[in-house]
Amino acid sequence: MEEGRIVFWVESLSHEKLRLAKYGLAFLEAGDHLLLFDPGENPVLVREG
Numbered sequence: 001m002e003e004g005r006i007v008f009w010v011e012s013l014s015h016e017k018l019r020l021a022k023y024g025l026a027f028l029e030a031g032d033h034l035l036l037f038d039p040g041e042n043p044v045l046v047r048e049g
Helices: 013-022
Strands: 006-010 028-030 033-037 043-048
Touching: 006 013, 013 033, 013 043
Parallel strands: 006 043
Antiparallel strands: 028 033, 033 043
């Protein structure tokens, strides 16, 4: 958890963008992270680290 959100740490944001797109998941690019929402509309961050 970070700032009251769920955060997934990944090795490569570019790889995750391709993977999310492959499965048809919508996301927003927000600077140094990706932002997507779970089925309950809760924000989920994907960060490189």
